[in-house]
Amino acid sequence: MKNSFVFSGSGGQGIMSAGIMLAHTAIDMSKHSTYLPEYGPEQRGGSAKCTVIISDDEIVSPLTKKCDTLICMNEQAYRKFSKDVKDGGLLVLNSSRIVNEEIPEGVRVLSVPVDDIALELGNVKVANIVLLGALIGATGIVSKEVLVASLEEKFKTKKPEILELNMRALEKGIELGKNA
Amino acid sequence: MEKRFMKGCEAIAEAAVLGGCRFFAGYPITPQNEIPEYLSWRLPEVGGAFVQGESEVASINMVYGAAATGKRALTSSSGPGISLKAEGISYLASAQLPAVIVNISRGGPGLGSIQPAQSDYLQATKALGHGGFRAMVFAPATLQEAVDLTYNAWDYAERYRNPVMILMDGCLGAIMEEVELPEMKETTFENTEDWCLARVGGRTDSHMITPILPEPALELLNKGKAMQYKMWEMLDTKVEEFMLEDAEYVVVAYGIAARVAKEAILRLREEGYKVGMVRPITLYPFPKASLDNLDYSKVKGVIDIEMTIPAQMREDIELQVKGRCPVHEYGRSGGMLLDDEGVYDAIAEIVKGGE
Numbered sequence: 001m002k003n004s005f006v007f008s009g010s011g012g013q014g015i016m017s018a019g020i021m022l023a024h025t026a027i028d029m030s031k032h033s034t035y036l037p038e039y040g041p042e043q044r045g046g047s048a049k050c051t052v053i054i055s056d057d058e059i060v061s062p063l064t065k066k067c068d069t070l071i072c073m074n075e076q077a078y079r080k081f082s083k084d085v086k087d088g089g090l091l092v093l094n095s096s097r098i099v100n101e102e103i104p105e106g107v108r109v110l111s112v113p114v115d116d117i118a119l120e121l122g123n124v125k126v127a128n129i130v131l132l133g134a135l136i137g138a139t140g141i142v143s144k145e146v147l148v149a150s151l152e153e154k155f156k157t158k159k160p161e162i163l164e165l166n167m168r169a170l171e172k173g174i175e176l177g178k179n180a
Numbered sequence: 181m182e183k184r185f186m187k188g189c190e191a192i193a194e195a196a197v198l199g200g201c202r203f204f205a206g207y208p209i210t211p212q213n214e215i216p217e218y219l220s221w222r223l224p225e226v227g228g229a230f231v232q233g234e235s236e237v238a239s240i241n242m243v244y245g246a247a248a249t250g251k252r253a254l255t256s257s258s259g260p261g262i263s264l265k266a267e268g269i270s271y272l273a274s275a276q277l278p279a280v281i282v283n284i285s286r287g288g289p290g291l292g293s294i295q296p297a298q299s300d301y302l303q304a305t306k307a308l309g310h311g312g313f314r315a316m317v318f319a320p321a322t323l324q325e326a327v328d329l330t331y332n333a334w335d336y337a338e339r340y341r342n343p344v345m346i347l348m349d350g351c352l353g354a355i356m357e358e359v360e361l362p363e364m365k366e367t368t369f370e371n372t373e374d375w376c377l378a379r380v381g382g383r384t385d386s387h388m389i390t391p392i393l394p395e396p397a398l399e400l401l402n403k404g405k406a407m408q409y410k411m412w413e414m415l416d417t418k419v420e421e422f423m424l425e426d427a428e429y430v431v432v433a434y435g436i437a438a439r440v441a442k443e444a445i446l447r448l449r450e451e452g453y454k455v456g457m458v459r460p461i462t463l464y465p466f467p468k469a470s471l472d473n474l475d476y477s478k479v480k481g482v483i484d485i486e487m488t489i490p491a492q493m494r495e496d497i498e499l500q501v502k503g504r505c506p507v508h509e510y511g512r513s514g515g516m517l518l519d520d521e522g523v524y525d526a527i528a529e530i531v532k533g534g535e
Contacts, residue, residue: 020356023185024185027358032358033185033357034356034357035355035356036354036356037354038354041210041294059357060442060446061440061444062355062439063351063436063439063440063517063519064519064520065519065521065522066521
């Protein structure tokens with residue numbers, strides 16, 4: 001079973017980090033995964049996109065036209081990529097920034113105000129982790145435990161508060177994803 | 181063997197170190213910057229040297245110098261930078277120096293775009309520099325293959341005392357995949373002590389390495405090289421032949437394009453269409469026999485898929501097909517990527533159109 005995810009937004013929103021974390025977690029679960037980033041020449045801002053493919057079998061083509069799940073962190077990304085989600089696919093939207101947008105027919109939508117939630121938790125920088133949590137809560141694509149272990153590894157050289165904040169963001173995201 | 185989830189450029193850089201590379205010089209250009217970035221800290225760890233040159237020209241000439249000492253030397257760049265290195269690569273060939281050059285290619289021509297493309301096939305295989313020489317060109321399709329080919333690249337370079345190129349598009353440079361890394365190779369002067377400048381192996385005499393030869397010697401060098409190119413073709417051609425036995429349509433594609441095409445072929449096979457693929461792993465020497473020996477009583481068409489427009493491999497394909505069936509092409513260009521649907525549609529149109 002091949003599952004494709006496109007994370008999209010602008011530089012600085014943690015799109016690439018979220019994609020790498022998802023792919024890494026899949027690898028840690030002995031699945032196959034590819035991660036392909038696409039971005040422009042901008043040092044800050046600009047459009048950012050990455051494609052993550054997770055599969056039980058070896059991944060033949062890492063390039064896909066349409067994805068099973070599209071994650072959009074802002075309106076520009078939504079307008080650019082919303083047509084690229086498959087019929088019956090899932091749209092995960094940052095509803096703090098995406099409002100009043102037309103939703104394509106035949107797709108499921110998970111709207112989470114991840115920026116607002118991250119701010120409530122204490123730092124807007126963890127919006128991507130809230131989003132990743134929501135994605136996992138809604139789809140169960142990777143195991144929470146394995147992701148937690150990989151987060152612990154990622155933040156082991158940082159202050160413990162940073163790991164703790166990320167854990168809270170993940171928990172909150174998973175809860176919202178599950179209840180959606 | 182150690183398994184790691186790595187980025188293409190970093191996997192190549194690590195494979196180079198494990199393959200014995202101890203010198204790198206290069207000048208920044210997207211999408212290959214992760215190679216020098218990685219080597220800037222990794223090479224000093226193993227007693228190697230990393231130099232960010234003041235230009236591409238300076239860098240390739242530093243590689244010339246390092247290779248002359250018998251050490252394994254590397255440079256990397258992308259299309260426009262490889263053009264600037266062309267003179268130096270030709271000098272390496274003329275001085276019979278082994279070195280590895282990596283091209284993580286991007287959209288062209290000119291400055292082009294920083295997004296991936298397979299637009300440097302002709303440059304790599306026909307004219308990597310002036311003066312009429314060839315270099316082996318390896319074109320990996322997966323990061324594991326990139327690691328394996330890079331790891332062994334200096335063995336070929338030293339065996340034939342000639343530069344070797346690794347050509348990989350920006351997608352494979354940026355993508356992250358799982359790779360298995362081999363053991364560190366022992367770096368000795370075993371293959372280079374007979375000619376290198378370093379006084380190793382108890383030698384006390386001096387050698388001279390020069391790209392400037394009197395005419396008769398230059399002709400002799402070229403005759404030797406001509407024989408060598410024939411030898412590569414016989415001994416070193418690498419190719420993947422996929423589902424050719426009963427194929428009525430044969431796709432020819434390398435690198436990232438081959439992966440996208442393979443998925444389309446698998447889908448068409450499920451639908452009952454007999455499609456196969458020839459995937460050159462060495463672009464030079466080109467796997468002529470794989471195409472020449474197809475059963476043309478069955479094959480109705482050959483389809484060249486490349487991430488460049490117009491297709492650049494087409495002439496090499498046509499020379500082997502020899503008019504025995506039509507040759508078609510499909511591609512994207514300028515940094516616009518191939519995708520599974522576009523490639524499937526292009527192949528399906530030709531395959532199903534024949535019905």
